[in-house]
Amino acid sequence: MKILKFGGKSLANGKGIKTAIQIIKDKAQQEGNIAVVLSARGNATDELLEMLEKAARKETYHEQLTAFKAYQSQTDRSLDFSEEFTTLENLFQGVSLLGDYSEKIKDQVASQGEIISAKLVTNLLKKEGVNAHYTDTRKLIKTDDVFGNARPLDVISRRNVINHFKSYNGTTVNIVTGFIGSNQNNETTTLGRNGSNYTAALLANFLDAEELQNYTHVDGIFTANPDLVADARKIAELSFNEANELATFGAHILHAKTIVPLIEKNIPLRILNTFNSSDNGTVITQKTNTKGIKSISVLDTVALINLEGRGLLGRVGVDARIFRTLGENEINVSIISQGSSERGIGLVIDADKASKAIVSLEKEFENDFYTKDVNKISVIDDVAVISIVGQDLSEFHKPYNALIKNQIVPILFNNTVSGKNVSLVVKKSQLHKAINVIHGQIFGISKKINIAVFGKGLVGGTLLDQIVHSKTAILDKNNIKLNVFAIADSQHVYLDKNGIADDWKFEFQQQKTAYTLQQIIDYAKAHHLENLIAVDTTASKDFIHDYISLVKNGFDLVSANKIANTVEYSFYQELRTQLQKYQKNYLYETNVGAGLPLIDTIKLLHKSGEKIKKIRGVFSGSLSYLFNTYSVEDIPFSMVLKQAEEKGFTEPDAREDLSGNDVARKLLILARELDLKHELSDITIQNLLPAHLQAINLQLFKKSITDLDQTYTLIKANQKEHHVLRYVGDLSTETGILEVKLISVPSNSALGQIKGSDSIFEIYTEAYAAQPLVIQGAGAGAAVTARGVFGDILRLTEKL
Structure with missing residues (x-):
C-alpha cells in the first residue's frame, strides 16, 4: 500500500483540486492499493x-x-455541508x-476544514468512478486530552486503523481526514499545526505502507526556501535524521513528528x-548516498x-530551574546558548x-532579583533562526566570515x-540577506556581487559596457554573478535590483530619478542585496566624503578617483580607520598606474x-605620449598637444595634466602607501x-598654446645627444x-625607451638596488582605466 497525502494548496479550487482528483484516480487505477x-x-x-478570534473579540x-x-x-x-x-x-x-x-x-472549529475537504474529494472521486470511502479519523486516531496538540494513543489507534482498513480494503480508496482525532470521551482533538503529515505517517506505520507520498x-x-533564495536547488535525497533536523528548524513542508513513525518501519x-x-x-529514507550540507x-x-x-556566576542548577519552569508552562526551548559561567543564558x-515565558521566569527568579543575583530577563522578538543542516563545525568559518x-x-x-548542524540567531530584518549569503557560500552556487557605479562618463560608461559584455563569461568561468543594481551621475540614478543589461544607456534615460546617497543605501537594504561594492569613476571632490557612509552601510569600495587618497591626511587616515572597523576593502589600483x-x-x-x-617613473600616460612623441618627431610642441587632446589622452582642459598636479597626486598616493604622512603641499612640482x-x-588658452613652442624648442635643443625628455x-x-619635474634621460635607458602613452615605474629597494624592479605598460585611455577598475572589482570578489 501507498499513502498519498495532499496539502491545502494542492486542494484549492480550480487547478489544484482538479489535478489532485486526477492523480488519485490514476494512482487507484495503476497501483490499486492506496x-x-x-x-x-x-x-x-x-x-x-x-473568524474564531473575531468572534472572541465580538467583532x-x-x-x-x-x-x-x-x-x-x-x-x-x-454536496451538502x-x-x-x-x-x-x-x-x-x-x-x-x-x-x-x-x-x-x-479544535472543534479547526477540524471542520479537514472534514469538508475529505467529504468533497470523496464525492468528486465517486463521480469519476473511483470507489472512494470517506474516513473520519476521529473514529480511528485516539489521543490524550491535550487539545491543540494532542498525542495519539498508539495501541488503540493502531488497532482501530488496522480493523478499519480490513473492512474497507481491496478496490476501496479511503479518503482520510488529516490533522484530527478524538480523546477517550470522543471529543475532537487536533495533532498540532501541519498535523495532517503526522496523520499520514501514522497510517503508513500502522498499515506497513510501501511509501508515503506527500x-x-x-x-x-x-x-533553502525558494521564496527567499532564488538560486535554491532541489535535493534529490535526504536521510530521516536530516529531514528531522530540517523539520525541527522550520522546514514547513515537513512536520517534526512525521519522521518518527516512518523511521520505525523504514518507510x-x-x-x-x-x-x-x-x-x-x-x-527521504534511512540512509542516503550523499554527504555534506543538505539544506538551510x-x-x-x-x-x-x-x-x-x-550572581549566577558558578551557581549550580540555574539551567534546571529555567527548564523546569518553562516545561511546567508548556514552553519548548529550541536553542540554548550560554557561557560556562552561566552569567548569561539565551533561549530561543x-x-x-514569549510573554508567558517572561512572566514565569520572573516569578521563578523573584528572590534572585531581590538579592540582585539576577538583574535582567528580557525578550528580543525580532529574530529568526537559520539552521545549516549538515554543516561541519570545522568548516563553519566560511559562512560565518561571509x-x-x-x-x-x-x-x-x-x-x-x-557537530554536523549549526543554528544561528540573526535579526529578522537581516534574515533575507543572511540566508542568501550563507547559501551562496556553502553550496558553491554563483556568488552574487551587487555593484553601484557612480559616474557614467567616459571611464564609467566604458566600465559598464565591459561588465555587461563580460558577465556571462565571468559567471561561467568563475561562478561569480556581477549585478549592477545602480548607475548614478551627479544628479540622477537608475536602480534595478535584477541588474542592468545591454540597453542600460536607454534605460537610464527612461527611468532615471533624482536621488540622495541614502536612497541608494536604503534600496540595497530593502532588496536584501548582499556583497555590495560602490565604484567611483568620477573626479568629484565632494563624492569622496560619502565613502565613509557607504562603508558604514556595508559597501566595499573601488575607485578610479584619486582625490580621496590625496586630500588632507586626516581624512585619508579616518577613511582607513572606518574601513578597518567595518572590515571593508578599498581598492584603487587605477589611481596611479591605470x-x-x-x-x-x-x-x-x-x-x-x-x-x-626610491620610486621614480613616468606617472602620466598623457604626458608620456606628449614627450615620447615630441622627443622623436620634428613638430611643434603645440601640435603634439593637440594630437594628445584629439586622442583623448588629456583632460578636457589639458592644463590639468600640464600643471603637474595629477602626477603629484599619484606620487603622494605612493608615498602614503609607504606610511609617509605627506600632504600635497610637500611635493615640489x-x-x-x-x-x-x-x-x-x-x-x-587653446588659442594661445603656440606660446609654448619656443620654450620647448629650446629645452629640446639643449639636451645632450641621444637624450629624450620625460616628465617624472x-x-x-x-x-x-x-x-x-621635467628631465632629460638617455634614449636607451628604461625611462627613455618607453613608447606611446605607456607609463613606467622604477622601484628601488634593498634587494633591487642596482637594477630596479620595473613595471611598464599602457598608462592612459578610458578603456585601460576601466579595465583596471574592472580588475579591482574582480579582485574584490575573491575577498567577499
Whole structure:
C-alpha cells in the first residue's frame, strides 16, 4: 500500500483540486492499493481560526463566514455541508457571546476544514468512478486530552486503523481526514499545526505502507526556501535524521513528528509537486548516498529570551530551574546558548510564548532579583533562526566570515552534539540577506556581487559596457554573478535590483530619478542585496566624503578617483580607520598606474618588510605620449598637444595634466602607501606652463598654446645627444623629498625607451638596488582605466 497525502494548496479550487482528483484516480487505477490523507483546502484553517478570534473579540465575522461557505461549496454544489456550516455558526455564536474560547472549542472549529475537504474529494472521486470511502479519523486516531496538540494513543489507534482498513480494503480508496482525532470521551482533538503529515505517517506505520507520498505545491525539499533564495536547488535525497533536523528548524513542508513513525518501519517519504507530474521529488529514507550540507532552514516565528546576572556566576542548577519552569508552562526551548559561567543564558522559544515565558521566569527568579543575583530577563522578538543542516563545525568559518563581511553579526549560534548542524540567531530584518549569503557560500552556487557605479562618463560608461559584455563569461568561468543594481551621475540614478543589461544607456534615460546617497543605501537594504561594492569613476571632490557612509552601510569600495587618497591626511587616515572597523576593502589600483599592478606590488613589498628606497617613473600616460612623441618627431610642441587632446589622452582642459598636479597626486598616493604622512603641499612640482597661461579661461588658452613652442624648442635643443625628455615623479624615502619635474634621460635607458602613452615605474629597494624592479605598460585611455577598475572589482570578489 501507498499513502498519498495532499496539502491545502494542492486542494484549492480550480487547478489544484482538479489535478489532485486526477492523480488519485490514476494512482487507484495503476497501483490499486492506496489511501489518501487530506489537509483542509486552501487557507481554510487560517480562515477558521481568524473568524474564531473575531468572534472572541465580538467583532463581525459573518461576511467572512459567508465567503468561506461559498468557496468550500463552489467545486461541487450538489454536496451538502449544512452539518459542518451549522456547527461553525453555533460555535462562533457561542464564542461571541462569551467573548472567549477554550482550546477544546478551537479544535472543534479547526477540524471542520479537514472534514469538508475529505467529504468533497470523496464525492468528486465517486463521480469519476473511483470507489472512494470517506474516513473520519476521529473514529480511528485516539489521543490524550491535550487539545491543540494532542498525542495519539498508539495501541488503540493502531488497532482501530488496522480493523478499519480490513473492512474497507481491496478496490476501496479511503479518503482520510488529516490533522484530527478524538480523546477517550470522543471529543475532537487536533495533532498540532501541519498535523495532517503526522496523520499520514501514522497510517503508513500502522498499515506497513510501501511509501508515503506527500503532494505539495513545490518540487520537493530545497537547499533553502525558494521564496527567499532564488538560486535554491532541489535535493534529490535526504536521510530521516536530516529531514528531522530540517523539520525541527522550520522546514514547513515537513512536520517534526512525521519522521518518527516512518523511521520505525523504514518507510520512505517522497515529497512531490501536485502541479509537476514529471518531477520525481525528494525521497527521504534511512540512509542516503550523499554527504555534506543538505539544506538551510528558517524559523522566523521565534523570540530570544535573555537571562543575565552576575550572581549566577558558578551557581549550580540555574539551567534546571529555567527548564523546569518553562516545561511546567508548556514552553519548548529550541536553542540554548550560554557561557560556562552561566552569567548569561539565551533561549530561543516560540514567539507566541514569549510573554508567558517572561512572566514565569520572573516569578521563578523573584528572590534572585531581590538579592540582585539576577538583574535582567528580557525578550528580543525580532529574530529568526537559520539552521545549516549538515554543516561541519570545522568548516563553519566560511559562512560565518561571509556574514561578517556583509555586516551581519549573529546574535548567538549553537551546534548539535554531532557537530554536523549549526543554528544561528540573526535579526529578522537581516534574515533575507543572511540566508542568501550563507547559501551562496556553502553550496558553491554563483556568488552574487551587487555593484553601484557612480559616474557614467567616459571611464564609467566604458566600465559598464565591459561588465555587461563580460558577465556571462565571468559567471561561467568563475561562478561569480556581477549585478549592477545602480548607475548614478551627479544628479540622477537608475536602480534595478535584477541588474542592468545591454540597453542600460536607454534605460537610464527612461527611468532615471533624482536621488540622495541614502536612497541608494536604503534600496540595497530593502532588496536584501548582499556583497555590495560602490565604484567611483568620477573626479568629484565632494563624492569622496560619502565613502565613509557607504562603508558604514556595508559597501566595499573601488575607485578610479584619486582625490580621496590625496586630500588632507586626516581624512585619508579616518577613511582607513572606518574601513578597518567595518572590515571593508578599498581598492584603487587605477589611481596611479591605470591598469598596471603597481599599488598591489608596492603594498606586497612594503608589508613583506622589503625597504623601498626610491620610486621614480613616468606617472602620466598623457604626458608620456606628449614627450615620447615630441622627443622623436620634428613638430611643434603645440601640435603634439593637440594630437594628445584629439586622442583623448588629456583632460578636457589639458592644463590639468600640464600643471603637474595629477602626477603629484599619484606620487603622494605612493608615498602614503609607504606610511609617509605627506600632504600635497610637500611635493615640489614643476608646472609645464608659463604663468600667463595658467589663469586664463580655457578658450583663450587653446588659442594661445603656440606660446609654448619656443620654450620647448629650446629645452629640446639643449639636451645632450641621444637624450629624450620625460616628465617624472621622484620619491625618496631616505631623504623624504618628493619631486615632479621635467628631465632629460638617455634614449636607451628604461625611462627613455618607453613608447606611446605607456607609463613606467622604477622601484628601488634593498634587494633591487642596482637594477630596479620595473613595471611598464599602457598608462592612459578610458578603456585601460576601466579595465583596471574592472580588475579591482574582480579582485574584490575573491575577498567577499
